Amino acid sequence: MQSVDLGPQELRTLVAVADEGGFSAAGVRLGSTQSAVSHAVRGIERKLGVVLFERGRYGARPTPAGARAVAHARRVLRMLEVMVAETRGGDEGTAVVGGPLRIAAFRSAALYLLPPVLERLAVSHPGIEPTVRVVREVGPGTAGEVAEGRADLGIATVGTGAPVPPGLVGDVLLEEPYALVHPVGHPAPRSLPLVDWAENCSSHTRAWWAAQDWIPAATVRAEDDGAVLSMVSSGFGMAIMPRLSLTGAPPSVEVTDLGAERPTRKVGYVTTPELAATSVVRALVRELRAGRKPQVNAA
Amino acid sequence: MQSVDLGPQELRTLVAVADEGGFSAAGVRLGSTQSAVSHAVRGIERKLGVVLFERGRYGARPTPAGARAVAHARRVLRMLEVMVAETRGGDEGTAVVGGPLRIAAFRSAALYLLPPVLERLAVSHPGIEPTVRVVREVGPGTAGEVAEGRADLGIATVGTGAPVPPGLVGDVLLEEPYALVHPVGHPAPRSLPLVDWAENCSSHTRAWWAAQDWIPAATVRAEDDGAVLSMVSSGFGMAIMPRLSLTGAPPSVEVTDLGAERPTRKVGYVTTPELAATSVVRALVRELRAGRKPQVNAA
């Protein structure tokens, strides 16, 4: 109960096992051996008094307690990194802030919303090295990536319920309208099949659809919003898409506003509480907010 | 530049040196020796490439970089604690939350605002062991305690400017009026000397004083609000005090409302972003908010 002390190497071991799905692979990843991993995991489990991984012939899977431990481990490791970076760099404001910054974003945000923001960030804070990872906004989505410690900040669509998931912090950046998109010059676009994609959270548009007096002739599913747009542009169908996904729309499609009652969705950022206080994340959030107004209007 | 790995013992060493103000005392606190501390600090400084403490004959004082490192170290250590606790205990909600909870509060909050809240907390979460430390609300005050990692949550008077200091999170719990307090039955209380105390943030009352057409005959300073009240009750003078400080006022004093234009002050809680996500802190905040309305009315 006293010697519960988890060192960075132990934390890294937990993360590696969870990521690699097995002790042997984790050993390789850590540049160490399977035996070391086995010893370490057993030691940690003994210290905590909890079984963290279910061992099977196919490797190791985290138990519920193990999953919690891994998520915390990732965060603590990240904090240690940040601590080193912020201790070295002078005081925020008087000196350079730098280091890696892992962003998780859904496809259209990564393609159209982030680039100008990151450009400004590169100017104001050249030391920061952002990496953007595109994540499907289904299930836990980008917020899940952040909660699991795999990303520092996520760009997420915020649902109608809680603005951010419990245990995380964040804010809404912009509210964007959905619009009808169809092949340019088509005489009766509403007669075309509706193209939809898995990520498209129908909760935003459901109320609007219910109020409509027409239903689409057919519905086809595409891989993602980019594919949807490409199908529409080739004349195959029409779609109801958020403005952000229409940023790079080719001239072969026409975008029609849906009027006053059009559905909208909110896009925001999510981060962990401990990272929200760090200067790298703060810098990015500042640029995100700075781009807020223009983005909304430009949409 | 690669092997930068700070273990829990090293982090604890940093914290101990900062707290104790010297290597020798830190060694004692850690149950270890001065030599170990010296070696450890030197090693950390070499790893980080930064001098963390100024050594002098009087001991060791943190450099600016050292202060940052210490603050981060406290937070990381706390995160490790939380990690252990939340990994062991089942999922929040399905299992008991428990463990120590360090609260910093100014005097009157500790005496009158917290007790009923902690009582409810003890009922709803018997596993939590709160400790309350009374902190002078001057300089960094309770928020400083939280920022420095010496407390998990602080009860603070929120100034007119930012609701919470940068890097921290929190919210306002109640807004309470100031009132005139004087010896019971005194014919002309305003002719008595005004008793004031160092903690009393005059920014709340300054505007009100400026609008008054009388000034006190004299001003004397007392140690704290308790001493002020005691001086007033013994007939020595009168005072302008927030309601919270008047909760336990004896019958020998009389409280007079200051009317519609009376000054008020806001009282809130402050915590670090990473602790705000913790189940223990969340439990306390829930009880604090639950007590909000009744407290305002009862005041």
Added chain:
DNA sequence: TCGGTCCATGAATCGCCCTCATAGCAGCAG
């Protein structure tokens, strides 16, 4: 100059963590 308080330093030591080698276990193919 002495006695006290600090921190610094070098060599010896202790303990932890890792490696190596090996064992155990489950599936699968013959």
Added chain:
DNA sequence: CTGCTGCTATGAGGGCGATTCATGGACCGA
């Protein structure tokens, strides 16, 4: 059933980092 191929578990031994002990140096005040 046997041998092969993934896994993980385990015990013995070694290396290296952390701690200690003993000492030295700097500074201050009496």
